[in-house]
Amino acid sequence: MSKYKILFLYPNGLLMNPPAISIGIFTALLKPKGFELALFDTTLYPEKGMKGSDDAKKENLQVKPFDYGTRGVKPKETMPEDDLRKKIQEFTPDLILISMLECTYQRGLELLNVVKDFDIPVMAGGVFPTFAPEKVLAHEAVDFVCVGEGEETVVEFCENMAAGKDCSQIKNLCFKKDGQIICNPVRPLVDINSLPVPDYSLFEPERFFRPMAGTVYQTIPVETNRGCPFQCAFCNSPSMAKLYKSHGQTFFRIKNIETIKREIRELVKAWKAEYIYFSSDNFLVGPQAEFDEFIDFYKEIKLPFWMQTRPETVTKERIQKLKDVGCHRMSMGLEHGNAEFRTKVLKKTFDNATMIKASQIIAEVGVPLTVNNIIGFPGETRDLVFDTIELNRQITADSVNCAVFAPFHGSPLHKVCLEKGYIADDLILGSLNTAVPMDMPKPFLTRQDIQGIRRVFVLYVKLPREYWPKIKRAETFDEEGNRIFNELRQICLEKYN
Numbered sequence: 362m363s364k365y366k367i368l369f370l371y372p373n374g375l376l377m378n379p380p381a382i383s384i385g386i387f388t389a390l391l392k393p394k395g396f397e398l399a400l401f402d403t404t405l406y407p408e409k410g411m412k413g414s415d416d417a418k419k420e421n422l423q424v425k426p427f428d429y430g431t432r433g434v435k436p437k438e439t440m441p442e443d444d445l446r447k448k449i450q451e452f453t454p455d456l457i458l459i460s461m462l463e464c465t466y467q468r469g470l471e472l473l474n475v476v477k478d479f480d481i482p483v484m485a486g487g488v489f490p491t492f493a494p495e496k497v498l499a500h501e502a503v504d505f506v507c508v509g510e511g512e513e514t515v516v517e518f519c520e521n522m523a524a525g526k527d528c529s530q531i532k533n534l535c536f537k538k539d540g541q542i543i544c545n546p547v548r549p550l551v552d553i554n555s556l557p558v559p560d561y562s563l564f565e566p567e568r569f570f571r572p573m574a575g576t577v578y579q580t581i582p583v584e585t586n587r588g589c590p591f592q593c594a595f596c597n598s599p600s601m602a603k604l605y606k607s608h609g610q611t612f613f614r615i616k617n618i619e620t621i622k623r624e625i626r627e628l629v630k631a632w633k634a635e636y637i638y639f640s641s642d643n644f645l646v647g648p649q650a651e652f653d654e655f656i657d658f659y660k661e662i663k664l665p666f667w668m669q670t671r672p673e674t675v676t677k678e679r680i681q682k683l684k685d686v687g688c689h690r691m692s693m694g695l696e697h698g699n700a701e702f703r704t705k706v707l708k709k710t711f712d713n714a715t716m717i718k719a720s721q722i723i724a725e726v727g728v729p730l731t732v733n734n735i736i737g738f739p740g741e742t743r744d745l746v747f748d749t750i751e752l753n754r755q756i757t758a759d760s761v762n763c764a765v766f767a768p769f770h771g772s773p774l775h776k777v778c779l780e781k782g783y784i785a786d787d788l789i790l791g792s793l794n795t796a797v798p799m800d801m802p803k804p805f806l807t808r809q810d811i812q813g814i815r816r817v818f819v820l821y822v823k824l825p826r827e828y829w830p831k832i833k834r835a836e837t838f839d840e841e842g843n844r845i846f847n848e849l850r851q852i853c854l855e856k857y858n
Contacts, residue, residue, distance in 0.1 A: 364397040365523035368454035369563065370445075370476075372461060372469035373404040375436060376429065379582040379638050380568050383460055383487075383511070385559025390516050392560060396523070399452045400563035403468055405434075406441040422819040422853055424760065425575035432577045434567045445475045456522055457481050458515065461497075463489040463769050467791045470500065477502035484518060486511045488597060491604075492771030494535040495542050496789065506535040509547045509604055512556060550610050553587055554620045558627045569632060573667060574690055574729060574759075578636035581628045585621055588613035589642040591671070594708040595696070595735065597771035598642075615647045618654045625662060636689070637666040645674035656682045665689035672719035673711050680726045690759075692731040693719065697738065698752030699745050706738060708773070713752055720756040729759035734818070737766040737797065737811040739778050742804050746814055753822040763818035765797050765811055813837060820849050823857050 369384055388398055418424045429435065437444075457476055461469045466489050476483060477500075486507035490497045494506040505528070507514050514533040521528045528534065532548035561569075561581070571580040589598040590613045601612045616624075628634065645652070645668075668683075669692040680688075693716070697703040700713050723730045732753060736746050753761050767790050768778040778784045783799050790798055797815075800808040813836025820832045828849065835846035 364395060365456070365519070366397045366399070366452060366454045367391065367456045367458060367519060368449070368452055369398065369400045370457060370459040370469070370472050371400060371402040371404070372459070372465045372472055373402065374465065374468070375407050376404060376434075378404075379571055379580050380561045380564040381460065382559055382582050382584050382640060384563065385561045386512060386556055387458070387515055388563055389557035389560040390512060391519060394516070394520070396519060398563060399448070399454070401445050401448050401472070402564060402568065403441050403472070404568060405437045405565065406439075407436050408468065418762070420850075421763070421816055422823075422850060424572065426854075427572035427575045427577055429570065429572070429577055432567075432570045432579075434570050434577070442471060442475050445472055446478075449476070449479055449481070454481055456519065457483045459483060459485050459503075460487040461485060461489050462487060463493075463790045464767065466497075466789055473500050473502040482522065484515075486515070489770060492597060492600060492769075493789075494544060496770075498535065498537055498542055504536060508533050508535055508544065509601075510551055512551045513548060547604060547608075549608050550605055550612065550614070553584075553614050554617050558624050561628075561632060571636070571638065573636060573665075578665070579632070579634055580636040580638050581632050581634045582638045582640045583621070583625055583628065584616070584640050585644060586613065586615040586641045586646065590646060591643070592708050593696075594706065594773040594777075595738070595766060595769075597769055599773055600771040615651070618651050618658070621655065622658050625659075629662060629664065634664060637662075637664055639666060639668040641668070643670050643674065644668035645670040645679060652679065653682075656686055659686040663687060667691065669693065671711065672716045675719035675722055677722045677726065680723055680728060684726050684728050688728050690729045690731065691723065692733055692762075694733040695749070695752065695756070696733065696735045697745070698734075698749035702738075702741070702745055702748070706740065706774075713755075716752070717755055717757075720758055724757040730757070731760045731762060732756055732758045733762045733764065735764050735766050736814055736818070737799050737806055739766075739768075739774060739781055739783055739799070739801070739805075741766075741801075741806050743806065743810065743814075746806070747821075750818070750821045761819055761822050763815050765815055767798060810836075816846060817849075820846075820853055823853050824849065828852075
C-alpha cells in the first residue's frame with residue numbers, strides 16, 4: 362500500500378518571518394507515522410504590486426539597511442499559482458493542510474483557487490480560521506477547519522482520513538454538512554513539553570536567512586512559551602483564553618527549562634544556526650529560577666539571539682545577564698504613547714514612566730532596543746498619535762517601528778470597529794505592508810492620514826523639531842511630498858543609520 366501523501370500550504374508575505382514553528386511541529390508528529398509530506402511555501406514569491414515586509418520597513422527607516430544577496434537569497438521569478446499546480450500534479454497529495462493568518466488569507470485564496478480544480482480534501486488552520494471558521498469554509502476548496510490548537514487534532518484527522526474513517530466527531534473540527542457549518546467542541550490543551558522538537562526539513566534552505574540589524578543570519582525560531590497572560594484589546598489572546606476557559610485551562614503556558622534546552626541543542630545542531638529567534642510574545646514572563654537556569658545553560662550555546670518582552674519584566678540584573686550570554690537585540694511593545702488611551706482602549710496598563718525607565722536600563726546595559734508602535738486605532742486623532750511620537754522621543758531606543766492597526770478577527774477591538782461602522786462585516790485584512798483597513802471620519806484619522814504618518818513616523822521621532830513642518834509636507838504622496846521624504850530620509854540615515 363502506498364503512503365498517504367499530505368501537502369502543507371503556507372501562504373506568507375515576501376521574505377516574512379523564519380520557518381513556521383507550527384509546520385515544524387506537524388512535520389515532526391506526522392513523519393514518524395509513515396505519512397509522506399511536502400510543503401508549498403510562498404515566502405520567496407513577490408506579492409503582486411507590493412513590497413516585502415522587510416523592504417517596506419527599510420524604506421520607512423524602521424530597520425537598518427540590509428542585503429539578502431550577501432547570502433544568495435533572491436525572490437523567485439515564477440508565478441506561485443503555476444508552481445503550485447505543478448507541485449500538486451507531481452506530488453499527487455491525498456490531503457492538503459493550509460495554515461493562515463488573517464493578513465495572509467488573501468494570498469491563501471490565490472493558492473486555494475488553484476486547489477479547487479483538484480479533487481483533494483482541504484483542512485485549514487491557524488489564527489484566522491480559528492476565529493472566522495465560517496468565512497474560511499465559505500471557500501469551495503475548504504472542507505474542514507481546525508479551531509484552536511492543532512497538534513492532536515491534525516494527527517487524529519490525518520490518521521482517520523488515511524484509514525477511510527469518519528472524521529465528524531473529531532474535536533476542534535468544523536466542517537460543512539447539508540449546507541450547515543458544524544463545529545465540534547475543543548479538546549483540552551496539549552502539554553507543550555510533550556511535543557517533539559520541530560522538524561524544519563520541508564523548508565527551502567533560503568528560508569532560514571533573516572536580517573537582524575543589517576546583517577543576514579542563518580536563523581532558527583524557538584518557542585519558549587505559548588500564548589500571552591495579558592489582555593491587550595488589539596490582540597486575539599483574550600479570545601483564545603476564553604476559548605479554553607470551559608476546560609478550566611489557561612492558554613498561556615511556559616515550557617520547562619529541560620524542554621527548552623533539548624530543543625535549542627537539537628535545532629542548533631540540525632540547522633547550523635547562526636542566530637536564534639525566540640518567538641514568544643513575552644520572553645521574560647516566568648519564574649526567576651527558570652530564567653537563571655536558562656542563563657547558565659545558554660553560556661554553552663554562544664549564539665546571538667533576539668527576544669521580546671514587556672517593560673514591567675525589565676530589571677538591570679536580567680538584561681545584563683541576557684547580554685552576557687548573547688542577547689543581540691530585543692523588542693518591546695509600546696503601541697501607544699497616551700497612557701489613558703493605552704489603558705482604556707488597548708487594555709495595556711503599564712505607565713509611561715515604566716516604559717522610559719525600562720528603555721534606559723536596556724540602553725545602559727548596551728542591548729539595542731526596538732520599540733513597537735501602532736497607529737490608526739478606533740477613535741484615534743492626530744493629537745493622540747503625537748502623544749506616541751513624543752513618548753518615543755523620550756525613550757532610549759536603537760530603532761522604532763510603526764505598524765498600522767489591524768482589526769483582526771478574534772480581537773476585542775474588532776467588535777468595537779464593527780459597532781462603530783469603521784469596518785464592514787465582510788472585511789478580511791490583506792497585506793499590512795501597504796494596506797490601511799480603517800477609514801474613520803474626522804476628527805479621527807482617515808486612511809490618508811494613517812498612510813502619511815506611517816511613512817514619516819521615524820522622521821518625527823528622530824529628527825529635531827525644526828524639521829517637523831517639512832516632515833508634515835512629506836506625509837502627502839505627491840511629487841513634492843515624495844521629494845521631501847527622500848531628502849529627509851537620507852538625512853536621517855546619515856545621522857542615525
